[in-house]
Amino acid sequence: GLPERANFAPRDDEPVRIRQAAFGYSHDELDHLIEPMARDGKDPVGSMGDDTPLSVLTGVDRPLFSYFKQLFAQVSNPPIDYIREELVTSLETRLGPQRNLLGESQEHARQLVLDSPVLTDDTTARIKEMEGEDALHSAVVDTTFDPESSLKAAVERIRGEATAAIEDGAELLVLSDRAVGPDRIPVPSLLATGAVHHELVRNGLRNHAGLVVESADPRTVHHFATLVGYGAGAVNPYLAYQTIEDLVAGPDGADPDVAISAYKKAIEDGLLKTMAKMGISTVESYQGAQI
Numbered sequence: 001g002l003p004e005r006a007n008f009a010p011r012d013d014e015p016v017r018i019r020q021a022a023f024g025y026s027h028d029e030l031d032h033l034i035e036p037m038a039r040d041g042k043d044p045v046g047s048m049g050d051d052t053p054l055s056v057l058t059g060v061d062r063p064l065f066s067y068f069k070q071l072f073a074q075v076s077n078p079p080i081d082y083i084r085e086e087l088v089t090s091l092e093t094r095l096g097p098q099r100n101l102l103g104e105s106q107e108h109a110r111q112l113v114l115d116s117p118v119l120t121d122d123t124t125a126r127i128k129e130m131e132g133e134d135a136l137h138s139a140v141v142d143t144t145f146d147p148e149s150s151l152k153a154a155v156e157r158i159r160g161e162a163t164a165a166i167e168d169g170a171e172l173l174v175l176s177d178r179a180v181g182p183d184r185i186p187v188p189s190l191l192a193t194g195a196v197h198h199e200l201v202r203n204g205l206r207n208h209a210g211l212v213v214e215s216a217d218p219r220t221v222h223h224f225a226t227l228v229g230y231g232a233g234a235v236n237p238y239l240a241y242q243t244i245e246d247l248v249a250g251p252d253g254a255d256p257d258v259a260i261s262a263y264k265k266a267i268e269d270g271l272l273k274t275m276a277k278m279g280i281s282t283v284e285s286y287q288g289a290q291i
Contacts, residue, residue, distance in 0.1 A: 016246045019239050022180060023216045024063050030243065033220050034263070038244045039254070041262035043221050043270035064188040065223045082276035089272055090282045091116045095127075095210030095233045096136050097171050112136055112172070112210070117234045117283055118224065118267050120260075124214050124236040128174055136210075139170035143177045143192040143215070144184035154187050159199040166200065166209045176214040178238070189217035190226055197231025197288060214238065221270030228271070231288045237267075 036044045055062040082089050096111035112127070119127075130138055141161045145154035162173055175193060177186040193213055200206040213232045216239030218224050227235050244263055245256045275286050 016239070016242050019180070019216055020243065023186070023239060024061070025219065025239075025243070029219060030247070034240065034243055035247055037266035038247065038259040038263040041265045041269075043266050043273065063217070063223075064190045065218075065220075065226050068190075068222075068226050078279055080276040080279055080281055082272045082281075085281075088281045089276070090284075091268055091271065093117045093234055093283060095172055095212065097209060098207040110134075110136070114234060116264075116268050117228055117232070117271070117287075118264050119212070119214075119234050119236040120264070121236065121238055121241060124174070124212065124238075127172060127212060130172075136171040137169050138172035138174060139165035139168070140174045140176050141165065141196070142179050143175050143187045143189065144179045144181075145187060146183065147185050151187065151191075155191065155195045158187065158192055159195055162196045163199060163203055163205065166205050170209055172210045172212060174212045174214055177216060178214060180216065186215075186217070189213055189215035190223075190230060193227055193232050194230040210234075212236070216240075219243070221267055221274060224267055224271055225274045225286075228283065228287050229290055233287060 032046075033044060036042070052058075055066040080089065093114045093116060094111045095114065098111075099105065114123070128138055128140060130136055141158055143154075143158055145151070145157070158175070162175075165173060173196070175189070175196060177189065177192075180186045193211065197206065197211065200209070210233040211231055212234045213227055214236040216237075218227055218235055218237045219240040224235055224237075240263065241260050244259050248254045248256050248259045271283065271286075275281065275283065278286075278291055280286050280289075
């Protein structure tokens with residue numbers, strides 16, 4: 001189990017607007033995606049008339065997520081009715097080292113079991129603070145870099161630090177861009193996640209640790225689906241939560257905890273919907289599947 005925390009981490013002093021600009025949040029996303037999710041607890045349905053050009057052809061810098069389009073089930077596995085078949089669908093997520101599948105021991109059960117891959121700020125902080133004999137050892141890898149250096153060098157450093165942390169005994173890796181600021185720019189979370197996932201696979205270390213992404217990048221269902229699809233075990237969208245707190249601020253606003261809870265439910269519902277289109281019923285089958 002996770003240790004209890006006496007208090008939440010203090011709120012950042014930096015205005016939310018600055019962070020939203022740094023991570024490419026748009027008015028469209030705020031008005032048509034994040035706000036309805038926090039209000040209704042459902043992933044909004046769009047129309048067929050989406051005239052946004054393909055990211056690869058547009059002259060505007062787009063988030064990396066938008067370059068990835070979802071594949072749909074083709075013949076072999078039909079889509080699932082995830083609403084009526086909720087008995088067979090599961091978002092249960094296990095973080096930590098995976099032992100030999102053919103063996104059976106107490107060590108096999110030494111994992112962190114979560115109801116969902118969408119983490120609250122509090123759960124993420126508790127994962128980073130785990131200590132004690134039975135606790136899983138966690139390590140944080142900074143996914144921001146100095147603007148003077150290159151993105152390529154930053155990705156190489158992140159890969160190296162992740163490998164070194166696991167060889168050093170880490171069983172949970174937290175890829176975090178919380179250090180972002182005027183002197184540190186973030187590596188896109190999808191790039192950092194995919195790079196670390198594949199580096200660990202190449203080095204035969206992928207089963208030794210769980211991967212948690214603590215990032216201001218993800219805010220829509222597609223973002224979470226691609227992160228999980230490229231190897232993330234769990235995701236903490238801390239700026240999405242701050243954005244919702246900002247949206248409901250004021251005397252007439254909703255309770256921030258209720259709004260954040262509705263948003264989290266909308267993301268989870270959207271993940272089930274995305275998996276169902278591919279005929280996949282558990283998030284563990286979707287993780288790292290790159291579809």
